[in-house]
Amino acid sequence: MSEQVHIQILDAAAAQANVAALAEVLTDCVAGGASVSFMWPLPRERALQFWQGVAEGVARKERVLLVARDDSGDILGTVQLITAMPDNQPHRADVAKMLVHRKARRKGIAQALMAAVEQAAKTAGKSVLVLDTVTGGDAERLYERAGWQKVGVVPNYALMPDGEFCGTTFFHKQIQ
Template sequence: MIEELTAKALAAALPELAALLEACVADGASIGFLHPMPPGEAEGWWRGLEGSLCDGSRRVLVARQEGRILGTGALALAGLPNGRHRAEVSKLMVHPAARRRGIARALMLALEGIAAAEGRTLLVLDTKTGDAGEPLYRGLGWREAGAIPGYALRSGGGVDATMFYYKAL
């Protein structure tokens, strides 16, 4: 089941959300963090979203099965006057033990639905070049905008290129 995470529900979900983020980073996800994550970093990052959840500038979805959070994805709504037609999909993650079940696809489609309902006509996202999510994005009609070499640091050393995608709704 996909549901929207509210600011009010954030505190209760923090332990599961932090565990999800830590598991995905440990599994090699390039979502802004490096493994090993310092204690409290994952929970602190989630806690930091409270303001944007309250003001509606970020919408976060969670995927649950039997009450447990197995995945999440966010939509950051551009707020500047020349960008109110667009939004950025970010932090799409599914627990490594729950992958290949259609959770990421369901989250992406739900995020696109929210964007459309908000009047957003252009979506953007970025991912590590060669990431397992790229076929999903292309299969959902996202188009490559281009890659930037050396964009993100890699856990254990080195850098990875990042591919930017967009989708017109």
């Protein structure tokens, strides 16, 4: 990669300040066909609303928000660590919304974000991580290469942004 990628954990104020940039990454990913809980077309207001909720979750210490920035400070990708778990799962966290803007893909950004979110989980005292992704997609291969263990596949679990059904593969990783 010609440019450096800088991974950063956003505090509540920074999360709030970057809602618009994060909404742009989300909108680009959904426009590109990513099944990440949203349908296409994704209204800008809906994307902004989602990230506003994430920023509020950061403020409540329910999640950790990581971003990947280029040298100019533009957000190229993001991932979240959801730490708010039931009382009997204080050791667990969910990894969610791994998103990389289409213009920045195949440059190691997702891999860097995953390494950083695992480190954030360790720092938060979490030892079991769980995530899900579209079956057969690029992310599934990324997680397998990163040492995540496949739990199983649920057919027709979600919809792609165009309305077609897709399977979802669930993964876990034990970290020390």
